[in-house]
Amino acid sequence: MDQRKRDSIVAYLRRRMAEVGIDLDDVAAAIAQDENAARYRSATGETWSGNGEMPQWLKQAISAGQSPEHFAVDRTASQLDAATRRKTDWRQDPFAGTRLATVHPSYAHAR
Template sequence: MDERKRDSMIAYLRHRMEEFGISPDDLAAALATGQSEQAGARYRSATGNTWSGEGEMPQWLKQAISAGQSIEHFELSATPAAAPAPKAGVDWRDDPFAGSPLARQENPSR
């Protein structure tokens, strides 16, 4: 975002905050509350819904499980998963998608 768009957006947000009587302290408190709610989260959906694992299971999780998804899919780990290392020595000539438009594109690194 360029500087003019950024300044314009800040001015717009300040105007709207004044219009609704929202102070910077109110905004900071609301953000802190949202972060503390997510800090206790044990499960999270792709859309950002969270559940601590206590109390009744939320509807979004019930629906996902009844559709065949496992609850472990939504579980948050204590440490983020590391990206898998690329496999060395893979022979891409045996690609199951050979002949598709993507497979026919020439790779400039070859």
């Protein structure tokens, strides 16, 4: 691809990103998330993207008769949670950044 065509495509992408409110940090975060996206998660929180050698915890679970699908991460739920967190505007929260903003795990059931 010649430099002029490349510059034209870059300019078009920058205009479209500005129109919809996407900045380069958003793109970089999305790329990093896709590269590091966990496809499998253990009960203790260990993850595996599905690339490379299978981790020991998953090998042991499969040899014990467990299905790999049992450890599959539901991507749609985690993506929805992330989208909801991004839409929350905490600038008007008077307790943001204080101890009152944190929830102690033993009180989480009271919500």
